[in-house]
Amino acid sequence: xKTRLIFxxxxxxxxxxxxxxxxxxxxxKDTLMIEGITVSExxxxxxxxxxxxxxxxxxxxxxxxxxxxxxxxxxTSVFMKTYGQGGLATASFRGTSASHTPVMWNDVAINxxxxxxxxxxxxxxxxxxxxxxxxxxxxxxxxxxxLGGSINIxxxxxxxxxxxxxxxxxGSFSAYGSYLDVGFREGKFSSRxxxxxxxAANDFSFKNIAxxxxxxxxxxxxxxxxxxxxxxxxYLQPTPGDELxxxxxxxxxDRDIPQPIVVLPIDKNEQQKNSLFRGSANWxxxxxxxxxxxxxxxxxxxxxxxxxxxxxxxxxxxxTFAANLKYRYALTEKTTLNAGITNDYFLxxxxxxxxxxTRNQLSAxxxxxxxxxxxxxxxxxxxxEITDKELxxxxxxxxxxxxxxxxxxxxxxxxxxxxxxxxxxxDLYWSPGGNAELKPEDGFSTEGGLAYELKMKKHFSLNxxxxxxxxxxxDWILWQPDPVFRYWTPLNLKEVSSQGIxxxxxxxxxxxxxIFRFNATYAYTSARNLKPxxxxxxxxxxQLIYTPMHSYNAGLRAxxxxxxxxFSNHFTGKRFTNTSNTRYMPAYQLADFSLGMLFPVKEHxxxxxxxxxxxxxxxxxxxxxxxxxxxxxxxxxxYNFTKK
Numbered sequence: 001x002k003t004r005l006i007f008x009x010x011x012x013x014x015x016x017x018x019x020x021x022x023x024x025x026x027x028x029k030d031t032l033m034i035e036g037i038t039v040s041e042x043x044x045x046x047x048x049x050x051x052x053x054x055x056x057x058x059x060x061x062x063x064x065x066x067x068x069x070x071x072x073x074x075x076t077s078v079f080m081k082t083y084g085q086g087g088l089a090t091a092s093f094r095g096t097s098a099s100h101t102p103v104m105w106n107d108v109a110i111n112x113x114x115x116x117x118x119x120x121x122x123x124x125x126x127x128x129x130x131x132x133x134x135x136x137x138x139x140x141x142x143x144x145x146x147l148g149g150s151i152n153i154x155x156x157x158x159x160x161x162x163x164x165x166x167x168x169x170x171g172s173f174s175a176y177g178s179y180l181d182v183g184f185r186e187g188k189f190s191s192r193x194x195x196x197x198x199x200a201a202n203d204f205s206f207k208n209i210a211x212x213x214x215x216x217x218x219x220x221x222x223x224x225x226x227x228x229x230x231x232x233x234x235y236l237q238p239t240p241g242d243e244l245x246x247x248x249x250x251x252x253x254d255r256d257i258p259q260p261i262v263v264l265p266i267d268k269n270e271q272q273k274n275s276l277f278r279g280s281a282n283w284x285x286x287x288x289x290x291x292x293x294x295x296x297x298x299x300x301x302x303x304x305x306x307x308x309x310x311x312x313x314x315x316x317x318x319x320t321f322a323a324n325l326k327y328r329y330a331l332t333e334k335t336t337l338n339a340g341i342t343n344d345y346f347l348x349x350x351x352x353x354x355x356x357x358t359r360n361q362l363s364a365x366x367x368x369x370x371x372x373x374x375x376x377x378x379x380x381x382x383x384x385e386i387t388d389k390e391l392x393x394x395x396x397x398x399x400x401x402x403x404x405x406x407x408x409x410x411x412x413x414x415x416x417x418x419x420x421x422x423x424x425x426x427d428l429y430w431s432p433g434g435n436a437e438l439k440p441e442d443g444f445s446t447e448g449g450l451a452y453e454l455k456m457k458k459h460f461s462l463n464x465x466x467x468x469x470x471x472x473x474x475d476w477i478l479w480q481p482d483p484v485f486r487y488w489t490p491l492n493l494k495e496v497s498s499q500g501i502x503x504x505x506x507x508x509x510x511x512x513x514x515i516f517r518f519n520a521t522y523a524y525t526s527a528r529n530l531k532p533x534x535x536x537x538x539x540x541x542x543q544l545i546y547t548p549m550h551s552y553n554a555g556l557r558a559x560x561x562x563x564x565x566x567f568s569n570h571f572t573g574k575r576f577t578n579t580s581n582t583r584y585m586p587a588y589q590l591a592d593f594s595l596g597m598l599f600p601v602k603e604h605x606x607x608x609x610x611x612x613x614x615x616x617x618x619x620x621x622x623x624x625x626x627x628x629x630x631x632x633x634x635x636x637x638x639y640n641f642t643k644k
Contacts, residue, residue: 046328046336046369049379049399050138051415051447051467053504055131058517058557062566062594062609065169065177065198065636068128068151069120074553074570074592076133077502077523078149080120081546083626085175086200086225086255089121093135093148094469095498095527095547100147100421100441102139106154106247106280107324108297109143113346113359114316116145116424122253122274123153126179126196127231130154135502136445136469137397137417140381141367143342144395145421147443147473148498155247157235158183158192162643171611171634174201192233199226202258206627207619210262220627221265225255241286249278260625269308276301289330297322319347334371338381340364346425353429361422362386367397375403387422392440395419413467414448423490427477433489438477441492445471449502464505471498478533495531496544500524513560520554529579539579546623548573548587562598567591577624588620596636603643609636 055075063071069089073080081098082089090098099116102109103123111118132152139146162184169177176199183192202223207215229251236244257270282295299320306313326340341364348357367381379399385392397417404410423438449467454460476494481487500523507518527544543549550573557566571589596609610633617631 044330044334044336044369044371044377046338046367047138047141047379048369048377049401049413049415050141051135051399051413051449051465052138053133053135055133056506056519060125060128060131063125065167065179065634066125067121068123068125068131068153071125071131072120072151074568075519075521075555076553077504077521077551078133078151079523079525079548079551079572082121082622083258084223084622084628085202086121086223086227087257087626088119090117091120091151092547093146094471094500094502095496095525095544096148096471096473099424100145102143102146102150104142104150104152105249105278106282107142107293107295107326108278108280108299108322109344110278110299112301113318113320114348114350114424114426116421122227122251124196124198124227124229124251126181127155127194127229127249128153129156135467136447136471137415137419138399140383140395140397140417140419141338141365144363144383144385144392144419147419147421147441147445147471155192155231155233157190157233157243157245158185159190160642160644161185163641165638165640167636167638169198169634169636171200172632173204173629174199175634176200188237190235192231194231196230197226197228200224202629204627204629204632206261206630208261208627210625218261220258220629222256222268222270223258225253227251227253243284245280245282245284247278247280247282249276251276258626261627262625266309271306273304274302291328293324293326295322295324297324314350314352316348316350316352319349321345321347336369338365338367338369348425348429352431353425353434354431357425357429359425360388375406375408377401393418393420393442409453411451411453412448413451413465414446416446417444419443419445423477427490432485432487433479433482435490438490439475439492441473441475441477443471443473445469459510461508462505463507465503467502469498469500469502472496473498480533493531493533494529496527497530498525498527498544500526515559517557517559518555520552522550522552524550542579542581543576545577545579546575548575550587562600563596565595567593572622585621585624588618588622590618590620591615603641605638605640605642607638607640609638610634611636 059075069080069082072078072091079092080089081092091101092098093101102111103118133149134152135149139150142150142152160183165181167179178197180195202220204220205217206220208218209215232248234246253274255272256268257272259265259269277300280295280297285292301318303316322344324342329337331337344361346359363383363385365381365383369379371377381397383395395418399415402412404412420443421441427438428434428436447467447469449465451465454462473496475492476496477490478493479488479490482489503522505520509516525547526549527547528541529539532540552571555566555568557564569591573587574584576584592613593615594609594611596607599606612633614631619630620628622628
């Protein structure tokens with residue numbers, strides 16, 4: 001309570017001093033130069049030959065008060081299974097499950113070892129400087145287990161002598177957000193401190209379609225949440241070739257869990273409280289053609305879940321100790337070598353396990369990226385792991401880029417890899433139901449596509465890519481009721497294939513003093529069960545539940561001087577809610593609108609932004625019997641002071 005009062009006092013005083021908020025990271029005329037995206041690095045990109053995608057800096061600025069789940073669902077082809085604002089949100093790459101999507105924070109895996117999942121609603125974009133998506137086997141360059149892909153989050157040091165930024169966000173349904181960012185650099189030392197608070201009552205109105213012939217308008221109850229935390233970063237450069245870094249991330253997430261509308265509501269029946277600490281110390285050393293990176297990390301995660309009706313009071317404490325060492329060497333201008341070793345040790349103390357459980361995972365990889373000819377580039381990686389002294393299979397990966405045209409505007413891409421995913425500790429040890437005899441899920445994936453890039457002087461640029469992918473996973477872990485004891489237990493039952501097409505395009509066009517930015521993504525995903533569970537199984541060749549076959553995002557933004565206006569559209573196809581595909585959630589399409597302006601005064605910048613979400617007030621559900629809000633608005637006010 002004392003911490004909350006101090007936190008609130010700081011934010012209250014800042015609101016009295018700082019007036020207005022959200023805007024561009026620099027003056028508009030500085031951000032319009034298309035030449036800024038030109039790569040001048042002479043050394044070979046070690047990720048060439050792999051399919052990756054980086055979130056644009058303008059998108060990060062626009063979504064600074066959002067969660068990572070909101071950002072990914074609006075701007076990428078990753079499907080987010082979400083229970084609404086502040087509720088549980090998990091990610092699915094290419095039809096794979098939530099446990100097949102590792103999340104890396106500065107080279108440290110932060111997925112819960114109990115579930116092998118990440119709640120993306122608990123990851124604030126405000127704490128992120130760089131977000132990169134690794135598709136399919138491309139994720140093997142960082143770790144195993146990403147059968148669909150992985151997400152990499154990075155923090156970067158402050159380059160300004162002094163930078164102070166404060167944003168206040170106010171929205172519908174009693175939604176509030178306060179964000180303070182202070183960074184400075186003095187000689188060889190730099191510091192950056194970020195403090196945030198978010199809360200919402202989520203008491204929106206909705207149509208209760210479960211009430212029978214009459215559909216009353218009701219108010220959503222028990223959907224409130226609050227999050228607060230800080231991220232402290234310290235950097236020291238004792239020599240031009242060395243950088244020491246320390247990152248400390250504390251966060252508290254409290255949420256009421258609303259019941260499905262088909263259930264008679266009970267006031268405050270389900271609640272979840274989560275406290276976490278993530279700490280990382282790293283050293284980067286640059287010498288000649290080599291780059292050495294090493295880090296040590298510790299993560300503590302406490303989660304308490306209560307359910308009054310079911311008499312559940314679940315306490316779970318997770319300790320993660322991680323050590324990481326990577327080395328990159330530019331053998332020539334056309335060949336780069338990579339190698340690394342990682343050790344992760346997990347210790348779980350849960351009243352849902354019979355005693356304390358541990359896992360130690362040692363992983364090593366070696367790889368090379370080589371420009372064989374002016375047109376052909378190869379990227380090869382091989383990874384080997386030992387889990388609790390048990391050898392795991394070799395995991396190879398091979399990617400190819402071939403320029404079909406001499407000007408390198410049209411590139412043929414292909415990739416093939418093998419991967420696997422260990423059972424989570426809940427799969428093995430949950431009591432009752434855990435199955436210690438489970439085998440790892442085994443995956444094979446391949447993909448191929450075309451990428452096109454066009455630049456016309458300073459007024460037009462276009463980047464587009466189309467990819468076909470195929471993934472085959474055996475020994476898919478499935479929880480089902482035990483025929484004797486009736487409680488649920490996991491088994492290696494399913495064999496799943498997922499194939500589809502991903503298309504993305506980004507365009508920038510300058511017409512006199514107006515800049516137009518257009519981006520779009522489309523994904524077709526056919527994820528099907530290939531193996532019957534029993535003689536009466538009706539799930540063979542059926543689409544996996546909550547996996548839409550069609551989804552797309554599109555956005556158009558226009559900028560003129562210190563003003564901008566943007567419109568975006570999001571479509572999610574129907575999702576089956578049972579394995580026999582006899583019930584489904586209908587497709588829905590949402591539109592968002594935003595506009596903003598910037599007021600620069602010397603070293604000071606004031607800005608404001610208005611967002612209208614679900615512009616056309618669509619009535620929809622992302623998860624069965626979990627209503628979502630209709631049209632809602634938010635205002636962001638931001639002040640920024642920068643001393644170069």
